Amino acid sequence: MIEEMLRFNRRFVETKEYEKYKTSKYPDKKIAIVTCMDTRLVELLPAALGIKNGDVKMIKNAGGTITNPFDSTVRSLLVAIYELGVTEVMIIGHTGCGVQGMDANEMLNLMRSRGISDEHINLMMHCGIDLKSWLHGFEDTHAAVEETVDLVRNHPLIPTDVTVKGYIMDSLTGELSAL
């Protein structure tokens, strides 16, 4: 699959299709979006919000959540705000998110069935890695987005003049609902 993508890429460059995407590294809309890595949002989310190349900083992980206030998501927001002029942050969850109801024990069983040994899993836990809570998803998407909004809004390193808002996107229609 990667090989096919690389062939596509060579044609894209040769035919100069990139010319219509020219822009700078500064986000024209001064917005950063934290959202989910979900397959259904890759094209749908920018299309449904009218986002063009150059408009926003796009931060994505499983669920669009922040697993720790000093993780790479908050670090990314700090770069966006302090270095790149972002003034508004949108946290966008979505319907039918795979992280909703994600269960750590089930995930650990899937790992064992793919050859990760119990010895290694136990060793990590003995080293203080809390796999059970790290691999646990959220119960309710609405509450998870609300929690992330609160975390960003009250983060001690985020300036108080930054607007932080939460939304849920319909994974089929792209419709955005404010929290």
Added chain:
Amino acid sequence: MIEEMLRFNRRFVETKEYEKYKTSKYPDKKIAIVTCMDTRLVELLPAALGIKNGDVKMIKNAGGTITNPFDSTVRSLLVAIYELGVTEVMIIGHTGCGVQGMDANEMLNLMRSRGISDEHINLMMHCGIDLKSWLHGFEDTHAAVEETVDLVRNHPLIPTDVTVKGYIMDSLTGELSAL
């Protein structure tokens, strides 16, 4: 700016423009991509690789880096691999990345000038948060991608049959070069 986006969204849904993006949550290409939140890649990266809605899981943060082996990026990869059938992982850095040369002291000064107090910064450091290393970028994009590839490839919870490859994308032309 957000208001403008919401108006666009209402028209998008009303005119059923979403119909061409219909897909499931399983990535058709069985690929997860870890890349940068950069403004220049939002439309360019999918276009330059021929990625359609439904094809891949897209994980994005500042620099496309992993700040900790148990952070949200690795957690996202685990969900993609164990729950959603991903078999190939692409780590894609890009030219002119803002995280290259990012300096923690400069960022802390920007924070102070926006009203974050020295008292709070010092308190966090006393609580064991290593802001200096967390806010430090990488020196060399090539080396940073290589490091991330190694970290994912050798992560104790990633199965050995998953392919992990590193690339640099030209931020202007979208050209992908393998490491």
